[in-house]
Amino acid sequence: MKIFPQKILKNRSLSSGFTTVAIVFLFLLLGPLLTPNNHTFQDLSASLQTPSVSHWMGTDYYGRDVFARLVYGGRITWLVAVISTFFAVCIGTIIGLFSAYRGGWIDFVVMRFVDVMLAFPKLFVVLLIVGLGASSTNLLIGVLALFSWMEITRIVRSEVISQKNRTYIKSARALGLGTPRIIIKHILPNILSPVIVSSVLLISTIILVESGLSFLGLGIQAPNASWGSILNDGKIDPLGTWWLSVPAGLLILTTVTGFNLIGDGLQKLFDPRKSL
Amino acid sequence: MILLSVKNLSVQIPNHDKTIHLLKDISFTLKRGETLAIIGESGCGKSTLCKSILGLLPQYFQTTGSLTVYQNDVDIQLHNQNDPHFNTIRGSNISMVFQDAPGSINPLFKCGQQIVDVLKEHASGSPIQNKQRAIQLIEQVGLTDTEDIFNKYPHQLSGGMSQRIALALALAGNPDILIADEPTSSLDVTAKTQYLDLLRKLRAKNNLSLILITHNLNDALSFSDSILIMYNGRGIEYRHTADLQQGPAHPYTKALLDIQTALNQGRLPQSIPGETPSITKSIPGCPFHPRCPKTSDICRATLPQPTFFLGNHFVCCHHPLKSK
Amino acid sequence: MNSPIQKQPVLEVKNLNVEYPVNFRSGFQRETKQAVIDVSFNIFPGECFAIVGESGCGKSSIIDAILGFVQTTSGTILFEKQDLMKLSLQRFRKLRPKIQPVFQDYNQALNPRQRIGDIFKETLPRNLRESQTDQLLTSVGLSNEILNYFPHQLSGGQKQRIVLARALSVKPSLLLLDEPVTSQDLSVAVQIVELLISLRKIMPMTFLLVSHNLSIVQLLADRVAVMKNGQLLEQQPLSTLLQNPKHDYTKNIISQTTQL
Numbered sequence: 001m002k003i004f005p006q007k008i009l010k011n012r013s014l015s016s017g018f019t020t021v022a023i024v025f026l027f028l029l030l031g032p033l034l035t036p037n038n039h040t041f042q043d044l045s046a047s048l049q050t051p052s053v054s055h056w057m058g059t060d061y062y063g064r065d066v067f068a069r070l071v072y073g074g075r076i077t078w079l080v081a082v083i084s085t086f087f088a089v090c091i092g093t094i095i096g097l098f099s100a101y102r103g104g105w106i107d108f109v110v111m112r113f114v115d116v117m118l119a120f121p122k123l124f125v126v127l128l129i130v131g132l133g134a135s136s137t138n139l140l141i142g143v144l145a146l147f148s149w150m151e152i153t154r155i156v157r158s159e160v161i162s163q164k165n166r167t168y169i170k171s172a173r174a175l176g177l178g179t180p181r182i183i184i185k186h187i188l189p190n191i192l193s194p195v196i197v198s199s200v201l202l203i204s205t206i207i208l209v210e211s212g213l214s215f216l217g218l219g220i221q222a223p224n225a226s227w228g229s230i231l232n233d234g235k236i237d238p239l240g241t242w243w244l245s246v247p248a249g250l251l252i253l254t255t256v257t258g259f260n261l262i263g264d265g266l267q268k269l270f271d272p273r274k275s276l
Numbered sequence: 277m278i279l280l281s282v283k284n285l286s287v288q289i290p291n292h293d294k295t296i297h298l299l300k301d302i303s304f305t306l307k308r309g310e311t312l313a314i315i316g317e318s319g320c321g322k323s324t325l326c327k328s329i330l331g332l333l334p335q336y337f338q339t340t341g342s343l344t345v346y347q348n349d350v351d352i353q354l355h356n357q358n359d360p361h362f363n364t365i366r367g368s369n370i371s372m373v374f375q376d377a378p379g380s381i382n383p384l385f386k387c388g389q390q391i392v393d394v395l396k397e398h399a400s401g402s403p404i405q406n407k408q409r410a411i412q413l414i415e416q417v418g419l420t421d422t423e424d425i426f427n428k429y430p431h432q433l434s435g436g437m438s439q440r441i442a443l444a445l446a447l448a449g450n451p452d453i454l455i456a457d458e459p460t461s462s463l464d465v466t467a468k469t470q471y472l473d474l475l476r477k478l479r480a481k482n483n484l485s486l487i488l489i490t491h492n493l494n495d496a497l498s499f500s501d502s503i504l505i506m507y508n509g510r511g512i513e514y515r516h517t518a519d520l521q522q523g524p525a526h527p528y529t530k531a532l533l534d535i536q537t538a539l540n541q542g543r544l545p546q547s548i549p550g551e552t553p554s555i556t557k558s559i560p561g562c563p564f565h566p567r568c569p570k571t572s573d574i575c576r577a578t579l580p581q582p583t584f585f586l587g588n589h590f591v592c593c594h595h596p597l598k599s600k
Numbered sequence: 601m602n603s604p605i606q607k608q609p610v611l612e613v614k615n616l617n618v619e620y621p622v623n624f625r626s627g628f629q630r631e632t633k634q635a636v637i638d639v640s641f642n643i644f645p646g647e648c649f650a651i652v653g654e655s656g657c658g659k660s661s662i663i664d665a666i667l668g669f670v671q672t673t674s675g676t677i678l679f680e681k682q683d684l685m686k687l688s689l690q691r692f693r694k695l696r697p698k699i700q701p702v703f704q705d706y707n708q709a710l711n712p713r714q715r716i717g718d719i720f721k722e723t724l725p726r727n728l729r730e731s732q733t734d735q736l737l738t739s740v741g742l743s744n745e746i747l748n749y750f751p752h753q754l755s756g757g758q759k760q761r762i763v764l765a766r767a768l769s770v771k772p773s774l775l776l777l778d779e780p781v782t783s784q785d786l787s788v789a790v791q792i793v794e795l796l797i798s799l800r801k802i803m804p805m806t807f808l809l810v811s812h813n814l815s816i817v818q819l820l821a822d823r824v825a826v827m828k829n830g831q832l833l834e835q836q837p838l839s840t841l842l843q844n845p846k847h848d849y850t851k852n853i854i855s856q857t858t859q860l
Contacts, residue, residue: 167708171763174667175723175770176696185722189713317785318756435655461783464654464812465856491785535790539815540857542842544797547790551755 014265020258024251028078031071039068040223051243058243060233066243073225074251080141080220081206087145089199092152097183099153100160111157114150122147130218140219144206155198159191193270197263204259211252227252278346279452279485280306280329280370285341287321287328296556298324300509301341304502305588306453311479311486313496313517315532316506317552322489323375325506326455329487330372331362345369367449368398375458375489377442381430387441388414388426391448398449413444416481418474436467440474447478455487460495472499493536497521502589505529508553508563513591525583525591525598527568562594570595608681609642610774610806611666616640616675618661635661637830639675643774648800648807650817650838652853653827659810660704663776666808667701668692680773697770704779706760710751716762717747723769736765739802740795757788761795768799777809781816793819814857818842826850 009015035056043063051058057066099110126143129135163169164187172182213219214228215235222229227248234244287299299321306312316322327333329343335358343354345361347369352361374380382390391410395401401409407426414422417440430438439459446454456475460468472495479486490496496503496517503520505513505528513526524530531548538545550567553559559566565575574594582590583599591599618636635658643649651659664670666677668684677684679699684692703709710719720733737744740761751759760780767775780796781789793816799805811817817824818838825835826849833847845851 167703167705168711170667170669171701171703171709171766172711173669174696174699174701175766176693177722178693181722186711186714190711317787462655465814465853466654469856493786532786535786539819542815542818544793544819545790547794548787551757552785552787554755 011265011268013261013268017258017261017263017265020254021262024074024255024258025078028071028074031068031074035065035067035071037065037068039064039072039225041065048241057247058241060230060241060244066230066247069225069230070227070247070251073220073227073230073248076137076220076224077207077210077226077228077252078255080137080144080210080226081203084141084144084148084206085199085202087141088148088202089152089195091145092149093156093188093195095149096153096156097160097188100157101164101179101183101187103164107157110153114153117147117150120147126213126218135218135221137220137224140210140213144209148202148206151202152195152198155194156191159194160187163187163190193266197267197270200259200263200266204256204263207252207256207259277308278305279308280346281342281344282329283342283344285325285328285339285343287324287333287337287339289337294556297558298337298509298555299328302504302506302511303582303588303590304504304511304514306485306487308452308485309479309483310502311488311500312502312504313488313490313500314504314506315490315493315496317491319508319552319555320506321509321555322506323457326372326457326487326489328357329455330366330370331357331359333357367394367451369451370453370455371446371449371451372455372457373439373442373446373459375461377459378430378433378435378438380442381438381445383430386427386429387433391441391444394445394448410444410448413448414441416447416478417441417444418470436463436471439463439471443474443478447482450482451484453485453487455489457489458491459488460490460492468495475499493532494540505532508559509555510563510592511590512564512593515585515589515591519585519589523598525585525596526564526593527570527595527597528564530597562592607645609678610645610680611643611808612676612678613642613662613666614640614676614678616662616665616673616677618658618665618670618673620661620670634830636665636673639827639830639832641825641832641835643806643808645773645806646800646804647822648809648820650809650811650821650824651827651832652811652814652817652824654812657827658830659827660778663701663778663808663810666699666776667696698773699776700767700770700772700774701776701778702760702763702767702780704782706756706763706783709763710759712751714750715747716749716751716754719762719766720747720769723766732769736769739768739799740765741791755788756784757791760784760788760792764792764795764799774806774808777807777811779811779813780809782811782813789816796820814853826853 037055041064043059046059046063047061049055049059055065055067057070060066060069095110099107129139129143169182169186172186210219210226211228211231214226215232217232220226220229230248231245234241234248238245282305283303285299285302286297289296289298302325304312314322314325324333328339331354333339337357339356345352345354345365347365352365354361381387388407388410391413392406395406395409399406399409411422411426414425419425419437419440425433425437430441433441460471463471475486478484488496488500500517503515503517504511505526507528513520513524513529515525520529521533524533531546535545548567553563561577562568562575562580565571568575572595580592580594582592583596584590616636616639617634619632619634622631622633639662641649651662653659661670665673666684673685679695682695687695720729720736724732733747734744737746742758742761742765746754746758746762754762781792784792797820807820809817809820821838823835823837824841826833826847828849833849834841834845841850842854845854
C-alpha cells in the first residue's frame with residue numbers, strides 16, 4: 001500500500017484529471033459564498049450587463065446574475081450527470097452480471113433487448129416528454145439513465161464471460177456456493193476495474209448530452225439553470241454577449257476533459273501489465 | 277569454436293528502496309554444435325537469462341557483465357539491452373522458441389506468410405523462392421500436408437503443430453544458436469519424445485548449438501552435452517553432463533538427480549525440505565542453505581565463490597560433494 | 601498403498617458418453633466431438649483410482665461430467681448410489697461439497713481478489729472456523745500467517761496446498777485430482793505427492809487421479825485405467841498393469857516413462 005500514493009502522483013492523467021475536476025468542484029461548492037446574488041432573481045433594468053464588480057460574470061437577458069447561474073447551473077449539471085450515471089451503472093451491472101452468468105437463451109434475449117434499446121431514437125422520447133409538458137429534472141435523470149445503461153451492460157457482460165470459465169469460478173461452483181454469492185463475491189470484484197473506468201467516462205458523456213439537450217431547450221427548464229441552457233441564452237449573439245457563451249462553454253469543456261483524464265488515468269492504473 | 281560467451285551477467289530491476297536482482301553473476305560458454313541444458317525451478321531466472329541473450333528485456337532493466345557473440349568471424353560485445361548489434365544477431369545468429377509457443381505466433385496472419393516474413397528479413401530470395409523455402413521448413417519440422425498448413429491460420433492448428441511452426445519460424449533465419457525455453461513442459465510423454473527427436477534431427481542436420489531450458493532432468497541428461505544448474509538467479513553448478521550425472525557436486529543437484537532417479541524407478545523420492553525462495557527475497561550467504569543437509573555456519577554467512585573444474589566448469593558450494 | 605476395501609463403490613460410472621459441440625453454426629446443424637466413449641468404472645472407498653492417458657484423450661472430460669459442468673452426456677454416474685444426472689439442481693448443489701476437484705491450473709484456481717483467510721470464511725461454519733482453519737493449514741503443511749495473503753503473493757506449491765485445503769474444508773468423500781502436479785517443479789511435485797500420501801493415511805479419502813504422468817501415478821494409485829481417444833483400454837491394479845500390460849499402447853507409455 002505504500003506505493004499507492006506514488007502511483008497516483010506519477011500517473012499524470014490521473015493527477016491532472018483529479019486537479020481539474022477538484023477545481024471545478026470547489027467552484028461549485030464555494031460559489032454561493034463568493035456572491036450574494038441569487039441566480040433566479042430577475043432585474044430587467046440590469047439586463048445584459050458586461051462583467052462588473054457587482055455581477056462578476058455580468059447578467060443575462062433577464063438581468064439574472066450569470067456567475068450565480070453558472071454555479072447553480074453547474075450543480076444541477078453535475079447532479080444530473082452523477083445521479084443518472086449511478087442509476088445507469090447499477091441497472092447495467094445487474095443486468096449484465098446475471099444475463100452473462102446465466103448464459104443460454106436468457107443471455108440471448110437480454111442482448112437483443114439491449115440492441116433494441118441502443119437503436120431506439122432517444123431524442124424522440126425527450127421531445128415527446130417536453131412536448132407533453134411533463135419535463136422535470138427528475139424525469140430528465142430517468143431518461144438519461146434509461147438510455148445509458150446498455151453500454152455498461154455490454155462491458156460487464158464481456159468481462160463476466162471471460163471470468164465465468166476460469167478455474168476459480170469452477171472451483172467455487174464445485175464447492176456448492178450459490179449463484180448469487182459467486183456472482184457478487186467472486187465475479188464482481190474481478191470485473192470492477194473496467195466498470196469503474198466506464199462509469200467515469202459515462203459521467204462526462206452525460207454532461208455533454210445534458211448540455212446539448214438543455215441548449216436545445218429540451219433539458220433543464222427555466223427558471224433552473226444548466227450550463228447548456230446558459231449557452232442557449234448566449235447563442236443569439238455569441239461574440240457580443242461573450243460572458244454568456246464563453247464561461248459556460250469553458251466550464252463544460254474543462255469538466256468533461258477532467259473526467260476523461262481521470263478515466264484515462266484509472267485505465268492505466270488498473271492495467272495488469274505489471275510484469276517483471 | 278565458442279559462439280556465445282556469458283561472463284558474470286547480472287540483471288536487476290532498480291527500485292528506489294529495494295532493487296530486485298533477477299540474475300547474479302551468470303557465466304557459461306557455448307561452442308558450435310554443443311547443447312547446453314539450463315535447469316532450474318520456477319523463479320530461478322532461466323527465462324530472464326534467455327531474454328537477456330537476445331536483448332529482449334525491458335529497457336529499465338539494468339544489465340552488467342559481458343555478453344559476447346561470435347558472428348561472421350568477429351566477436352561482438354553486447355553492452356546493454358539496447359545495443360544496436362542485437363538487431364543483426366536476432367534470428368540470423370541466435371533464435372528462440374518461447375515457452376508459450378502457440379501464443380508466440382501472430383494469430384492474424386497465416387503461418388506460411390509469417391515464415392516468409394522472416395525469410396524476407398534474413399535471406400534475399402524471390403517471393404517464389406521464399407515460399408518454397410518456407411514449405412521446406414514446414415516439412416523439416418516434421419509436418420505433412422505442407423501446402424495446407426502454409427495457408428492455415430495459427431488457431432486452425434493443434435497445440436503440437438503450432439509448436440512446430442514456432443520452431444520453423446525460429447529456424448527460418450538459419451541461426452547458429454537456438455534457445456528453446458521449456459519446449460516440452462506442456463506436452464505428454466509421446467509428444468515430448470517426438471519433439472525431442474525432431475530437435476535431435478535438426479541439430480544434427482544444421483550443426484545447431486542448442487540452449488535447452490527445462491526443469492525436466494530426464495530430458496536434460498539425455499539430450500545435452502553440458503548442464504548449468506540455476507538457483508535463485510545464480511549459476512550454482514556448471515558441468516559436462518556425463519560428469520554431472522556420475523558425480524554431482526552441489527547438494528541441490530544431487531537432490532534433484534535422486535528425485536528423478538527415484539521417479540524413474542517407481543519409488544517415492546526424498547523431497548527437498550522448504551520452499552524455493554522467491555527472487556524478491558535476498559538470502560544471506562548461500563541461497564540454498566535453508567534447505568541444504570550440509571549447511572554450516574559459513575554457508576549461512578558467506579556466498580560461496582566458484583570452485584573451478586576443468587576449463588570454466590564450476591560449482592558454488594562451501595561443501596561440494598566433489599571437487600577436482 | 602492401501603488395498604481397496606470391498607464395500608459399496610463410492611462412484612459408479614456406467615457407459616458414460618460425453619460430447620462437445622464444435623463449430624456451432626446458428627441454426628440446427630451442430631458438429632459434435634465425442635470426448636468420452638462408453639466409459640465404465642467403479643471407485644471403492646479409500647482407494648486411489650487413476651486414469652492415465654495423453655492430453656486430449658478425454659480424461660478431464662470425465663471429471664467435468666462428474667462435476668456436472670458438461671451437459672451433453674449419456675450414461676449414468678452414481679455417487680453413493682445417487683444418480684447425479686437425475687438429481688434436481690438444488691439437491692445436486694447440496695451434494696457438491698462431497699465431490700471436490702483439485703484442478704491442474706493452480707494459478708487460476710484461487711480468486712485473485714480474495715484473501716486466503718476469506719476462503720475459509722466461506723467454506724467453514726462460524727463457530728468452528730478458527731480451530732478447523734488451523735487444522736487444515738497444518739495438514740497441508742502451511743502456517744497461519746498465510747491467511748492474510750493474496751494468491752499472487754504465494755508460490756506455486758503454496759497455492760496448490762491452499763487449493764487442497766479448501767477442498768478438504770468441506771469434508772469431501774471423493775477428491776478429483778486433475779493433473780495435480782503436472783505444471784509444478786520437480787521438488788514441489790514431490791512435496792505435493794508426499795502430502796497426498798500422508799493425507800490418505802490421516803483421513804479416509806477416496807481419490808480419482810487423472811494424469812498423463814505415469815511416474816507420478818505409480819506413487820499414488822491402487823488401480824489404474826488407461827485411456828485413449830475417449831475410451832478406456834484396460835483397468836488393472838497398479839502392479840498388474842506394470843508387469844502385464846495388455847495393450848501395446850500401455851506398454852508404450854510404460855517404456856517411455858521409465859528411462860535411465
